[in-house]
Amino acid sequence: MGREAGYRWRRYLIRSLLAVWLVLLMLLSFGGLLFLYYGARYSERIYEGVSIQGVDVGGLLPEEAMDLLEERLNRDSPYICLHATDREWTLSSRHLGGYWDLTAAVDEAWGLGREGVFYEDMKTRLRLFWWGYRIVPSYHVEPGPALLALRQIAKQGGHPAQQARLRVAGLEAHTDAPETGRELDIETTRQRIEATVQEAMGTSAWGRDSRLAELLRDQEALAGDVIMESVRVPLAFQEIVPPLTDVEGAEEKVGTLLSGPLILHFAFPELAEEERSYVVHRRWAVDRAVLASWLTSHAAPTGESLSVQVTVDGEEIGAFLQSIADDIARPPREGRYDYDPEAQRLTTRVPPQNGYALDMEAAKDLVAEACLSSQREITLPVRVIRPRVVKEDLEEILPLELISTGQSSFAGSKPERLQNIRVATARFQGVTVPAQATFSFLDHLGPVTVANGYSQSWVIYGDRTVLGPGGGVCQVSTTCFRAAFWGGYPILERHPHSYRVSWYEPPVGLDAAAFHPSVDMRFRNDTDTPLLILTEVDEREALLSFYLYGEKGGRTVRMEDPVTEDSVEPGEPVLEEDPSLPPGERRQVERSHAGVDVTVYRIIEEEGQETKEEFFSRYKPWPARYLIGPRETEEENDGQDS
Numbered sequence: 001m002g003r004e005a006g007y008r009w010r011r012y013l014i015r016s017l018l019a020v021w022l023v024l025l026m027l028l029s030f031g032g033l034l035f036l037y038y039g040a041r042y043s044e045r046i047y048e049g050v051s052i053q054g055v056d057v058g059g060l061l062p063e064e065a066m067d068l069l070e071e072r073l074n075r076d077s078p079y080i081c082l083h084a085t086d087r088e089w090t091l092s093s094r095h096l097g098g099y100w101d102l103t104a105a106v107d108e109a110w111g112l113g114r115e116g117v118f119y120e121d122m123k124t125r126l127r128l129f130w131w132g133y134r135i136v137p138s139y140h141v142e143p144g145p146a147l148l149a150l151r152q153i154a155k156q157g158g159h160p161a162q163q164a165r166l167r168v169a170g171l172e173a174h175t176d177a178p179e180t181g182r183e184l185d186i187e188t189t190r191q192r193i194e195a196t197v198q199e200a201m202g203t204s205a206w207g208r209d210s211r212l213a214e215l216l217r218d219q220e221a222l223a224g225d226v227i228m229e230s231v232r233v234p235l236a237f238q239e240i241v242p243p244l245t246d247v248e249g250a251e252e253k254v255g256t257l258l259s260g261p262l263i264l265h266f267a268f269p270e271l272a273e274e275e276r277s278y279v280v281h282r283r284w285a286v287d288r289a290v291l292a293s294w295l296t297s298h299a300a301p302t303g304e305s306l307s308v309q310v311t312v313d314g315e316e317i318g319a320f321l322q323s324i325a326d327d328i329a330r331p332p333r334e335g336r337y338d339y340d341p342e343a344q345r346l347t348t349r350v351p352p353q354n355g356y357a358l359d360m361e362a363a364k365d366l367v368a369e370a371c372l373s374s375q376r377e378i379t380l381p382v383r384v385i386r387p388r389v390v391k392e393d394l395e396e397i398l399p400l401e402l403i404s405t406g407q408s409s410f411a412g413s414k415p416e417r418l419q420n421i422r423v424a425t426a427r428f429q430g431v432t433v434p435a436q437a438t439f440s441f442l443d444h445l446g447p448v449t450v451a452n453g454y455s456q457s458w459v460i461y462g463d464r465t466v467l468g469p470g471g472g473v474c475q476v477s478t479t480c481f482r483a484a485f486w487g488g489y490p491i492l493e494r495h496p497h498s499y500r501v502s503w504y505e506p507p508v509g510l511d512a513a514a515f516h517p518s519v520d521m522r523f524r525n526d527t528d529t530p531l532l533i534l535t536e537v538d539e540r541e542a543l544l545s546f547y548l549y550g551e552k553g554g555r556t557v558r559m560e561d562p563v564t565e566d567s568v569e570p571g572e573p574v575l576e577e578d579p580s581l582p583p584g585e586r587r588q589v590e591r592s593h594a595g596v597d598v599t600v601y602r603i604i605e606e607e608g609q610e611t612k613e614e615f616f617s618r619y620k621p622w623p624a625r626y627l628i629g630p631r632e633t634e635e636e637n638d639g640q641d642s
Helices: 002-041 062-072 102-111 118-130 143-157 186-201 211-217 248-257 288-294 314-328 360-371 391-395 415-426 441-445 473-487 634-641
Strands: 050-052 080-083 088-091 098-100 133-135 139-141 165-169 172-176 181-184 231-234 237-240 262-271 277-286 295-302 305-312 336-340 345-350 355-358 377-379 382-385 401-409 438-440 456-461 464-469 491-493 522-524 531-538 543-550 556-559 563-568 574-577 586-590 595-606 609-619 625-628
Touching (some): 102 133, 186 231, 262 360, 288 295, 336 531, 345 391, 401 473, 438 441, 473 491
Parallel strands (some): 080 231, 262 377
Antiparallel strands (some): 080 088, 165 172, 181 237, 262 277, 401 543, 438 522, 491 522, 563 595, 586 625
16 A cells, blocks of 8 residues: 555656646747747847837837937937036037937947847847837037037137237326236037036936836826936036246336437538538427327247337338438439630539439338437438539549530521520539430420420421420430530430421431430430530521530540431422411422431441441321412302402
8 A cells, every 4th residue: 555655646647747748848948939930030139128318219120219319309308507616508419519429329229139149139139128228329529510619609708818908098108017917728618518417318228127018107298209308417617827927127117208309400411502411400300199099019938938129110110211211312403504615614503413312121120219218309310412424523534525516407486496496405404414425405404395495486286297295306416416426425216307407407307206205316325424415596507516524535526427228208298288377478488308318327437446336217298288279169260259
């Protein structure tokens, strides 16, 4: 009985153990199948129980999770409340350039339960399923947008350090004490925003309650957008302590500058008749108000501190001196002289005059130096420009020798033309030509106008002669040219007339036209002594003469007879109707001239050497020209007959 009962008990135990083992085996098989199904189901998806910033991403593909996060998370959130002791500024996260690193967060969510160790992955997946895991992504603030946003706050919340400074009010100097400044540390503030927001949001962690309880409790909250409260972040300021600044010496310099007016003066040596000198004194005062307007100051480093340097504005000084320079500026005036060959006596016709020019750069330096010194009076640096030839230069070569003469006849000239010859010739009486200098006929002639004493007379204009002021001036330029020609001086510019003019012949080909302001006659005094030009208008003989006086030297000049070629007849006379003439009257206004090419050769002999020069002239044929009165009409004839 006992054995049978023991036998039944063992059999029951064995059966029970087999049943338990079978149940366990079935459970293990079911669990394995469930695990395999779970793994296959989420092979490309994030495991259940994972949330990012409060957004459930379990069961989603990584790209789906990214889309959901971008949809649910407000990019302006969290708002950042930046505050200082006295002010606050609230800005959106987007405005500051803040963002959540969602890519890294999704990668972290995807990696949970996929470490590659079977036991650890099963444990992680079970914990995720029951407890859940909350991922807080890292928060960053981009430096560029943060710089733009924080710069505006820096302007409002900070203020620059103020050095001790010197200022001038009216005509007195005052010193302002230094002030400590406050400057926003933008980089530190940016880092502080990142750290504060990250701290406020917390760190990634496992859930404390079962997911079932959380889902029941937070079902409504999880349905909407995730909104985070604003985060208060203290601004990071740094104090700016101004460097020590020495202003005592600067204040003393300002006092010196404004102690009194600055006096500028210059003594002008003038030339009187017979070149006796006398002095004209000029003074200019720079008052204290003007001196104060010139004042400038700047801080210069001296070791570990700064020193206020007081200076004066060079441009302001230059602008002030420019008016004085304009007042001083004067070109030199050459003197004119008469010479009596028989008495060998030189007299002054027009006294020379010194020219003056202010040396601006030197004057600016002198004035700037005097402004900050006790010296309140300076002599301006003015350059005296003496005339190129003074009486002493001519007296050194006395007695003056007649070097050459130029002559031409103005016989038959009308009173108006004779008047113009007188006026133009007077411009050259007593003119000097310095050694190695160029003589310009137009420079001495000046404008030919009625206002300058010229009369209306016939002048060549284009292909005809017309009435205009200055007819007869070419008589003077031709005569002057001939004096230079016979003196052997280099002729730099000479223009023949368009057609032959009887007053300038004989010889043909030795005329020189002049027309202000472009047609000039120029020669160079190639000697080492000055020339004196004397003129004579002999109205009785109708002879105009130019005389060049100086030191003659050994130069001789001769001319070969003019060579003429290609003569062209003038053609038929030109008739022009003139309503001012009586009917039928005929008046000749221009004579005919044949056209011709003329070559004149000048031979200069000096120091045993001969130089041959050619002067070529081409004269156009010029027909006679007549003015005629209007023809009589038939009605006028009928009236006369009646």
